[in-house]
Amino acid sequence: MKKILFVASESVPFIKTGGLADVVGSLPKCFDKKEYDVRVIIPKYMCIDQRWKDQMKYKVHFYMNLAWRSQYVGILEMEYEGIKFYFVDNEYYFAGPRPYGEIYQDVEKFAFFSKAAISALPLLDFRPDVIHCHDWQTGLIPVMIKDIFADNEFYRGIKTIMTIHNLKFQGVWDIKTIKDITGLSEYYFAPDKLEYKKDANYLKGGIVYADAVTTVSRTYAEEIKDPFYGEGLDGLMRARSNCLTGIVNGIDYDVYDPETDPYIAYHYNADNFRKEKAKNKKALQQELGLPADNRKFMIGMVSRMTDQKGFDLVAYILDELCQEDIQFVMLGTGEERYENMFRHFDWKYHDKVSAQIYYSEAMSHKVYAGCDAFLMPSLFEPCGLSQLMSLRYGTVPIVRETGGLKDTVEPYNEYENTGTGFSFANYNAHEMLGIIRYAKSVFEKKKRNWNLIVERGMKADFSWHSSAKQYKELYDRL
Secondary structure, X not given: OEEEEEEOOOEOOOEOOOHHHHXXXXXXXXXXXXXXXXXXXXXXXXXXXXXXXXXXXXXXXXXXXXXXXXXEEEEEEEEEOOEEEEEXXXXXXHOOOOOOOOHXXXXXXXXXXXXXXXXXXXXXXXXXXXXXXXXXXXXXXXXXXXXXXXXXHHHOOXXXXXXXXXXXXXXXXXXXXXXXXHOOOHHHOOOOOOEEOOEEEHHHHHHHHOOEEEEOOHHHHHHOOOHHHXXXXXXXXXXXXXXXXXXXXXXXXXXXXXXXXXXXXXXXXXXXXXXXXXXXXXXXXXXXXXXXXOOOEEEEEEOOEOHHHOHHHHHHHHHHHXXXXXXXXXXXXXXXXXXXXXXXXXXXXXXOEEEEOOOOHHHHHHHHHHOOXXXXXXXXXXXXXXXXXXXXXXXXXXXXXXXXXXXXXXXXXXXXXXXXXXEEOOOOHHHHHHHHHHHHHHHHHOHHHHHXXXXXXXXXXXXXXXXXXXXXXXXXXX
């Protein structure tokens, strides 16, 4: 029986700010329980919903030194969908309305969490063969296993994997503070270890010391060796390229299923979507106050409104796009200028643009099910989950060829009649507008071809099981 421990700062259903939580919550369920004992440990944030807290059972507590401080560590546990979850409790660190705060607080909070997660293992009577660390918040774990815990017999031989979900976030703060927080010796703060532009960098430490490094798509694994995408760590990624694998994320096919989805008005599948999907479109148009007309080409976006997600491109061409016979639905929040831009367009083109400046899980499902096309023009996208959801719901993705978008959306080829979506290569607003117009012309003039694109997308398999197979191989190799 192989034992695997996932350590992360968030996990569905308990706490979620992004795609990381989906991975940590969904992937462990996909391993064969006869071969793998996979468990997950996350912080017990004060802002976790009370209904989950009520189900957690006290397991053990102890006091732990974090450099010169002595801190209380409580461990609670509960089982969810057959997976054992542990929660690290310390109200000093995990109070507050959100899981993340200011970076200067977060570097101490996650140093504490990382050390507490490792220290708790002997008391939980669980010795993992592999500790699978996610993002910068757990970057110190591979370092500590090689340092603070190296002399302890219990930890000898435990392997570590560092998974990068987004290289942009690295956990960087000044060396003096990090040394004081972690109690790591001078030795670790050299340019070939944690030092980064005269500061200390948690993620860099994890990448340097882990036994294997993964990221969330094959293309992103290649891109981050390049200075444009490498966020200052491209040299390190090239140096570690023999240990670097890209494994594309999946989505939970039980949650995202147009046949059973409780949030959508009409259920459908790859066989009957030609009749049934349009009913969801009409329901969405009515709910948002747009003209209910099945012939209108309806484009959806569900996203954080930031430059990374390509909103500067959208800003550049939205006026021009609105001269056409389209409908555009935006759901999400983000930078103020983009929120205000969409409010303005909603006011100016009220029968074409619907701006929903908030986030709701239910509304996102309605957008995935109701729209004809789904736009994701990201500047960079480590994996991206929205395009997988839109494929699952038969909403044709229009994406820029980067990271996971390039790996998961096969561009439509009208001569061979293949492909599951539309894509453009250069980060250019008019190239994007051109591909939107092309998609619209296929939708309007070649309905049969359009329906085949939809069908291929709905039949593609991006469930977690195919990704789990690749993670299994990696665990077995280690």
